[in-house]
Amino acid sequence: xxxxxxxxxxxxxxxxxxxxxxxxxxxxxxxxxxxxxxxxxxxxxxxxxxxxxxxxxxxxxxxxxxxxxxxxxxxxxxxxxxxxxxxxxxxxxxxxxxxxxxxxxxxxxxxxxxxxxxxxxxxxxxxxxxxxxxxxxxxxxxxxxxxxxxxxxxxxxxx
Amino acid sequence: xxxxxxxxxxxxxxxxxxxxxxxxxxxxxxxxxxxxxxxxxxxxxxxxxxxxxxxxxxxxxxxxxxxxxxxxxxxxxxxxxxxxxxxxxxxxxxxxxxxxxxxxxxxxxxxxxxxxxxxxxxxxxxxxxxxxxxxxxxxxxxxxxxxxxxxxxxxxxxxxxxxxxxxxxxxxxxxxxxxxxxxxxxxxxxxxxxxxxxxxxxxxxxxxxxxxxxxxxxxxxxxxxxxxxxxxxxxxxxxxxxxxxxxxxxxxxxxxxxxxxxxxxxxxxxxxxxxxxxxxxxxxxxxxxxxxxxxxxxxxxxxxxxxxxxxxxxxxxxxxxxxxxxxxxxxxxxxxxxxxxxxxxxxxxxxxxxxxxxxxxxxxxxxxxxxxxxxxxxxxxxxxxxxxxxxxxxxxxxxxxxxxxxxxxxxxxxxxxxxxxxxxxxxxxxxxxxxxxxxxxxxxxxxxxxxxxxxxxxxxxxxxxxxxxxxxxxxxxxxxxxxxxxxxxxxxxxxxxxxxxxxxxxxxxxxxxxxxxxxxxxxxxxxxxxxxxxxxxxxxxxxxxxxxxxxxxxxxxxxxxxxxxxxxxxxxxxxxxxx
Numbered sequence: 001x002x003x004x005x006x007x008x009x010x011x012x013x014x015x016x017x018x019x020x021x022x023x024x025x026x027x028x029x030x031x032x033x034x035x036x037x038x039x040x041x042x043x044x045x046x047x048x049x050x051x052x053x054x055x056x057x058x059x060x061x062x063x064x065x066x067x068x069x070x071x072x073x074x075x076x077x078x079x080x081x082x083x084x085x086x087x088x089x090x091x092x093x094x095x096x097x098x099x100x101x102x103x104x105x106x107x108x109x110x111x112x113x114x115x116x117x118x119x120x121x122x123x124x125x126x127x128x129x130x131x132x133x134x135x136x137x138x139x140x141x142x143x144x145x146x147x148x149x150x151x152x153x154x155x156x157x158x159x
Numbered sequence: 160x161x162x163x164x165x166x167x168x169x170x171x172x173x174x175x176x177x178x179x180x181x182x183x184x185x186x187x188x189x190x191x192x193x194x195x196x197x198x199x200x201x202x203x204x205x206x207x208x209x210x211x212x213x214x215x216x217x218x219x220x221x222x223x224x225x226x227x228x229x230x231x232x233x234x235x236x237x238x239x240x241x242x243x244x245x246x247x248x249x250x251x252x253x254x255x256x257x258x259x260x261x262x263x264x265x266x267x268x269x270x271x272x273x274x275x276x277x278x279x280x281x282x283x284x285x286x287x288x289x290x291x292x293x294x295x296x297x298x299x300x301x302x303x304x305x306x307x308x309x310x311x312x313x314x315x316x317x318x319x320x321x322x323x324x325x326x327x328x329x330x331x332x333x334x335x336x337x338x339x340x341x342x343x344x345x346x347x348x349x350x351x352x353x354x355x356x357x358x359x360x361x362x363x364x365x366x367x368x369x370x371x372x373x374x375x376x377x378x379x380x381x382x383x384x385x386x387x388x389x390x391x392x393x394x395x396x397x398x399x400x401x402x403x404x405x406x407x408x409x410x411x412x413x414x415x416x417x418x419x420x421x422x423x424x425x426x427x428x429x430x431x432x433x434x435x436x437x438x439x440x441x442x443x444x445x446x447x448x449x450x451x452x453x454x455x456x457x458x459x460x461x462x463x464x465x466x467x468x469x470x471x472x473x474x475x476x477x478x479x480x481x482x483x484x485x486x487x488x489x490x491x492x493x494x495x496x497x498x499x500x501x502x503x504x505x506x507x508x509x510x511x512x513x514x515x516x517x518x519x520x521x522x523x524x525x526x527x528x529x530x531x532x533x534x535x536x537x538x539x540x541x542x543x544x545x546x547x548x549x550x551x552x553x554x555x556x557x558x559x560x561x562x563x564x565x566x567x568x569x570x571x572x573x574x575x576x577x578x579x580x581x582x583x584x585x586x587x588x589x590x591x592x593x594x595x596x597x598x599x600x601x602x603x604x605x606x607x608x609x610x611x612x613x614x615x616x617x618x619x620x621x622x623x624x625x626x627x628x629x630x631x632x633x634x635x636x637x638x639x640x641x642x643x644x645x646x647x648x649x650x651x652x653x654x655x656x657x658x659x660x661x662x663x664x665x666x667x668x669x670x671x672x673x674x675x676x677x678x679x680x681x682x683x684x685x686x687x688x689x690x691x692x693x694x695x696x697x698x699x700x701x702x703x704x705x706x707x708x709x710x711x712x713x714x715x716x717x718x719x720x721x722x723x724x725x726x727x728x729x730x731x732x733x734x735x736x737x738x
Contacts, residue, residue: 045341045738058324059737060314063340067329074341 003040011039012050019054029055029065033072042073078113078120080158085135087126094147095134099123101148102136105155118159165231172227180211180233181222185678191235192244192273194251195310196223197359197674200320206310207247208273211235219243245277253284254333255362256291256305262363269361269673270308287333296344298368298523299352299516304336307364312674313337313356320660322635323466325350337364340738349469349737351634353462353658354516354540354667367516367668370537371547377508377537378421384502387422388488388567389413389512391429392578392663393541395689396514396682399670400545401555406685408693411560414568416548417512418561427563428511429570431488432577432586434711435459436702438728439481439583440590441719443653447626452476454629454644454651457583459483461521462658462667464732466634471641472734477654480729482534484577485511485518486527488567489534490727495715496567508536512544514578514666517658526730540668569707572603572694579687580632580662581608581615584655588619588628589701596622603700609691611661611683614640616651627651633660664690 003011018035022028032055036047043066045059052059066072084090084099099110102121106114113120127135132144136154143154161176167184174183179202184191195206204221211222214232219240222233234240251270259265273279291305309328314337317323325348328337339348357365377383398407417425443455458464458479467474482490489511493504511518518538521527527534539547548555562568573589576582585608592600607617608628613636616629629651631640637656643649659666661683672682699705716724 048340049738052324058318058327059340060318060324060327060329064327064329068331 041077042075079118080138081120083122083124083137085127086123089130090134093133097148098134098146101151105152163227163229165227167233178227180225183227191222197312198677201312201315210243249284251308253286254289263366264363294344296346299519300345301366301368306362312359316355316359320635322638351462351465352517352520357667358671367540371543373537374510383508384423384506385508386424387417387510388426388428391575392514393512395686396541396669405680405682406689408689412558414563415558415561416553419553424564426567428485429574430567431484432574433702433705433708434487435484436586436590437719439479440587454654456654460658462517463656468735475732482730486534487728511535511538513538514541514663514669516667566707571705572697572700573702575693578663579690580657581630584608584630590703628653630655632657632662
């Protein structure tokens with residue numbers, strides 16, 4: 001989702017307020033980064049620089065943390081976040097082919113966002129509903145017992 | 160002081176509390192192998208090369224971070240340790256790009272040396288290699304991560320010592336790499352090109368952008384008139400590349416070697432250091448007398464200049480407008496010298512030999528040139544010059560001393576001390592004192608300006624006018640000093656800042672000492688001593704007494720800060736964004 005300038009300003013105001021409140025906590029970096037990720041959906045260089053300057057650490061340190069943990073994203077997320085489970089059960093039941101079909105259908109690789117900003121594709125770990133394997137989740141909606149032929153129809157609902 | 164007693168390999172040791180096992184061992188001449196440890200820079204216990212056995216401890220301990228305790232019994236040389244260290248080393252080698260024969264650090268690589276020491280004779284864990292991603296967009300520094308062993312010494316030098324934060328550690332596991340944010344090149348980062356990362360690196364992952372090919376090409380071109388100039392600190396560093404002790408003065412051999420390499424003229428940046436004192440000294444007096452911007456801050460160090468432009472742009476009006484000395488000499492060569500000798504300046508190729516990697520970046524600044532010609536055409540580090548001397552088959556150690564060429568090779572003791580922190584300040588004071596007071600300065604040594612403290616300050620009485628001075632070396636210290644000026648806590652008239660800790664004697668282009676050498680040898684101290692010895696050995700020790708300086712003002716510039724001087728010897732600065 002791309003933010004309007006107004007939303008961006010509001011987000012930065014909220015982030016600055018959060019930093020002000022927490023910058024003297026012990027080990028404040030992670031929680032401030034998590035807040036920024038919640039607000040913006042990802043951590044841009046601009047956002048990371050703001051956090052670094054506020055905490056008086058090099059931006060390379062913020063970037064180091066952002067790239068160490070999978071929970072942080074460096075790229076904007078699409079309007080819809082689509083996860084294909086590649087946990088053991090789903091994998092055995094053919095989720096690799098489902099993921100491949102998603103990538104082909106959206107012309108976008110896993111881990112990236114489509115050019116139109118509609119979808120972000122992720123290959124996820126186990127989503128906890130192995131009985132439905134193989135599973136795909138779009139936003140909060142779960143789709144189970146999939147075969148590659150199901151993919152296009154499901155995606156159409158979101159396009 | 161609270162002292163601690165322990166035994167290491169059966170030897171009784173008494174050391175101050177807070178010492179590490181590594182330091183305690185060193186004090187009784189027991190060498191424990193290290194790799195990520197670098198005295199005063201990096202002490203993180205990451206590489207596990209310095210493992211020791213401590214009686215009663217469950218696991219092996221990293222000596223570089225393990226504090227001594229009373230009655231501790233340490234073993235550094237057991238079969239178990241030798242095996243553990245060797246396996247650690249083999250694992251480090253498993254994804255190392257082992258192109259040793261063509262590596263710039265071959266023969267001076269700490270990893271290679273450890274392999275010899277610990278008897279690594281095979282690669283049992285040969286596996287996937289870190290991809291070679293060479294960043295060579297910076298005009299100063301090249302990074303090749305396929306040789307990086309992730310010791311983080313460069314990161315500590317950049318972040319903790321210099322307070323730049325251009326590089327850090329990103330990603331995790333096998334993908335872990337040292338670099339800039341968002342995979343940017345150093346050229347697109349706030350890097351100030353100081354090269355402190357290079358002289359901290361134990362392997363060949365970092366080196367200067369090589370300019371030797373350009374210089375060889377110029378030397379081989381019959382149409383080019385090739386002129387060389389070495390900086391003050393080169394003459395106290397170069398000898399180390401040929402096995403001479405740290406702090407050996409090799410001025411005469413340096414001049415001889417440069418002549419043998421085939422340069423048409425062997426001039427000396429020291430001449431331009433004297434010229435800088437004239438220009439900068441008069442600029443300071445002008446600012447004091449005419450209510451100009453104070454404190455005035457020196458501008459010789461291009462690492463410091465980029466730091467100022469990037470991190471403290473509000474101090475740009477405080478910067479002296481003087482070009483750095485080698486740029487001044489380049490400008491003088493392509494104007495005064497060219498005119499006098501009837502040489503087309505387009506055919507002149509000026510090579511600066513510098514203890515510095517930031518000078519390579521500085522050389523490319525568009526404002527440093529005249530009539531479309533750059534003042535300086537190539538910059539070599541001390542290490543690059545040594546490589547050229549070796550390639551030319553010159554037996555450096557046995558060379559007879561020679562002199563620099565006339566006029567633009569003449570200098571005073573005031574010029575050579577530019578190479579050590581506080582030197583520019585001291586040289587300026589020697590001249591400014593005499594200009595202001597009209598009296599002869601009997602004691603030319605200003606001890607308050609000397610030594611390797613990060614920040615020094617003093618007051619100097621110039622005929623009743625008290626001039627408040629401060630000196631910082633290393634941009635981390637410069638940052639502290641500038642913050643105290645910004646907050647109004649401190650007031651000064653004149654500040655000297657050098658980008659590297661210790662000044663140019665410890666520049667990023669100087670010969671590299673290993674971490675083991677740096678445990679007992681401080682190049683900042685030894686090379687600075689050589690610099691001051693060189694000063695004392697000079698007959699003339701004040702810039703304004705240099706007869707060639709008098710001559711060039713009489714024949715060409717008229718007087719310091721004249722219109723012509725401004726045109727050729729002064730420059731401008733630009734605020735820069737970090738990203």
